[in-house]
Amino acid sequence: MEFNDQRVRYFFEAARLGGVRAAADRMDIAASAVSRQIRQLEMELGATLFERHRRGFQPTEAGRLLLDYHRKQLSEQEAVLTALRELKGIHRGHVSVVTGGGVISDLIDAIHPFSQRYPQITVGIDIRGTNDIVRAVLEDRAHIGIVFYTAPNPCCGCIAARSSRCMRSPRPIIR
Numbered sequence: 556m557e558f559n560d561q562r563v564r565y566f567f568e569a570a571r572l573g574g575v576r577a578a579a580d581r582m583d584i585a586a587s588a589v590s591r592q593i594r595q596l597e598m599e600l601g602a603t604l605f606e607r608h609r610r611g612f613q614p615t616e617a618g619r620l621l622l623d624y625h626r627k628q629l630s631e632q633e634a635v636l637t638a639l640r641e642l643k644g645i646h647r648g649h650v651s652v653v654t655g656g657g658v659i660s661d662l663i664d665a666i667h668p669f670s671q672r673y674p675q676i677t678v679g680i681d682i683r684g685t686n687d688i689v690r691a692v693l694e695d696r697a698h699i700g701i702v703f704y705t706a707p708n709p710c711c712g713c714i715a716a717r718s719s720r721c722m723r724s725p726r727p728i729i730r
Contacts, residue, residue, distance in 0.1 A: 562596035565589045566604055567625045570614050647675035653691045654701035656682050662701070 568578035569589060579586040597604050602617035614622055654662060659682065666678050683691065685704070691697040693710055 558596060558599050559592075562592045562599070563621065563625055565592045566596055566618070567622060569593060570605075570618065570622055574611050646673060649677045649679065650699065651679045651681070651697045652699045652701065653681045653683050653688045653697040655685065655688065655703065657703070658701055 565578060565582070568581055569575050572578050572581060575589045575593070576586045579589045582589070593604065600617070600621075603615050604618035604621060605612040606615055652662065659680070662680065666680075670676070670678065681691070681697070685702045688697070688700040688702045689708060692700040693708070
C-alpha cells in the first residue's frame with residue numbers, strides 16, 4: 556500500500572492546526588482542496604483519519620499512527636539535512652593525535668595553520684610508544700596515530716608518507 560506524501564502533509568497540517576480552514580490558510584490553498592485531499596488519502600488507506608464533530612475533529616487511532624509516522628519522517632529528514640550540512644563544513648570539535656616523540660616539532664608546525672583555519676577545532680597531542688599508538692587508534696581513544704616502522708593492521712586505514720633527503724658528497728668515496 557502506498558500513499559501520497561502531499562496528502563499526508565495536508566492531513567498533518569490540518570491535525571496540527573486544528574482544522575482544514577487553518578491548514579488551507581497556512582498552505583495558501585483552498586479549504587475544499589485540503590478537505591478533498593484528506594478524503595482521497597482516507598480512501599487510499601482504507602481508514603478514517605479524523606472523527607468529525609461540530610467543533611472540529613480529532614484524529615482516530617489510524618490518524619494518530621499516520622501523524623506519528625509523519626513526525627518521524629520529518630525528524631529523519633531534519634537529521635539527514637543536518638548531517639549533510641555538517642559534511643559540507645565541519646567547523647567544530649576535537650581531534651586526538653597520538654604519536655611518537657620524533658615527529659612532534661613537525662606535527663606542531665602542521666597544526667598551527669590548521670588551527671588558524673579552523674579555530675573551533677581543538678587538537679590534542681599525546682606522545683606514546685608504537686604499540687600504544689596503534690592500540691589507541693584501534694580502541695577509538697585517538698583519531699589519528701602517527702608511527703614509524705609498524706606492521707600494517709587490517710583494522711586501521713594507513714597512509715604511508717616519507718620525506719627524506721638524498722645528498723651527494725663532493726668527494727668520491729671510491730677512487
